[in-house]
């Protein structure tokens with residue numbers, strides 16, 4: 084029986100998953116640790132509304148559990164030492180240097196965790212890979228842990244997380260499935276898997292907890308993201324075809340989605356997918372396929388990314404060409420910066436890339452997002468290193484009022500599908516814009532007919 088869990092990494096995955104485990108398993112003490120002191124301080128903020136991650140419902144779970152059996156701390160060693168089960172939930176970004184640059188997952192944070200566990204642990208541990216990892220990473224972790232010579236025994240499990248940001252709490256409360264990979268060949272391996280099954284069985288029906296070998300589990304996570312992203316790129320590829328014919332991509336999506344073999348979800352055409360995972364995990368899959376010499380497999384999946392990049396660039400190009408081939412000096416309002424609604428996460432958001440193209444064309448951007456903070460927007464642009472920080476500051480203003488953002492603008496670009504954008508006073512916005520007033524709806528969110536009646540020149544994707 085597990086009494087104490089430690090989770091290394093208090094991010095978008097570690098925070099919500101551990102909060103829900105603590106909520107559903109009140110007898111287990113769960114400590115989430117991170118080296119980022121600011122992040123931990125925010126998780127511990129007296130006002131629970133200031134926790135660093137915005138997810139609908141998360142504040143309630145943290146309010147219920149924090150200080151009861153959920154703790155956030157920077158004392159990594161202590162938490163590792165005390166726990167019987169350690170989740171590794173650190174980031175695994177795409178490598179930005181050396182071999183595999185721009186493709187392979189950077190495993191340095193994972194390796195650091197393994198070495199830290201190896202250094203600190205005095206009692207046997209179950210180590211759970213919660214981060215998304217390339218196939219066979221568990222082997223590397225095991226090698227590091229087994230070579231410490233201090234007699235501590237480790238079991239490595241793979242337990243990839245399938246939550247979607249924006250619906251994380253809902254997904255964690257009622258997951259489609261929980262996947263646990265482990266060493267099915269030995270009794271110790273099976274016992275470790277059972278210990279983790281028992282944690283989830285507090286609230287997840289047994290039939291939805293799948294156990295597999297470790298490699299299947301690792302590969303399943305990459306595959307799930309690749310399939311999901313592929314659907315988006317598939318429908319986005321057709322959106323371009325719809326725009327030059329008389330078809331409407333939403334009508335096509337509905338018609339094909341009613342085929343039970345295809346299904347209705349993930350068929351929404353847009354300016355492109357974002358988020359920290361899809362691109363990085365597909366690139367990783369491509370890299371793994373290439374490293375085994377499977378070039379056709381690699382090329383097949385790489386096309387999903389190529390299509391997504393094209394969709395973002397195409398959206399920006401269309402905006403520029405519609406504004407009489409120049410946006411130089413023109414104010415363009417951005418509604419939305421997060422990569423999707425109901426999250427404050429901006430990693431790989433389509434908005435960043437569209438903004439980058441428009442800034443290179445000397446547009447003046449005014450951004451409004453209900454949950455993203457100003458410094459994050461500048462950070463995202465500076466990270467691309469296309470221009471100086473000063474130039475980004477000069478080219479972009481951030482407001483906390485959508486009407487202010489749209490005032491005197493030549494065009495509005497909808498980059499995130501926040502529900503509140505549907506309920507804005509569009510007449511008021513129109514009255515305060517330069518004419519002709521253009522709307523480029525990158526999410527097919529707004530009522531185009533209503534906007535056209537007001538007088539807007541309304542452009543959307545796939546129509």
Ligand SMILES: NC(=O)c1ccc[n+]([C@@H]2O[C@H](COP(=O)([O-])OP(=O)(O)OC[C@H]3O[C@@H](n4cnc5c(N)ncnc54)[C@H](O)[C@@H]3O)[C@@H](O)[C@H]2O)c1
Pocket residue numbers: 091092093094095096097116117118119122159172173174175192195196213214215216244245246247248359360
């Ligand atoms: N974000 C998602 O929706 C999602 C969904 C499923 C899986 N994943 C996977 O989960 C993993 C984590 O993703 P995330 O979005 O939570 O990342 P994140 O960047 O939000 O959080 C990772 C945290 O780990 C901390 N960290 C890094 N190295 C550390 C160390 N040595 N000791 C202590 N803390 C350390 C960082 O400071 C950071 O706060 C990734 O592998 C990702 O692919 C993410």
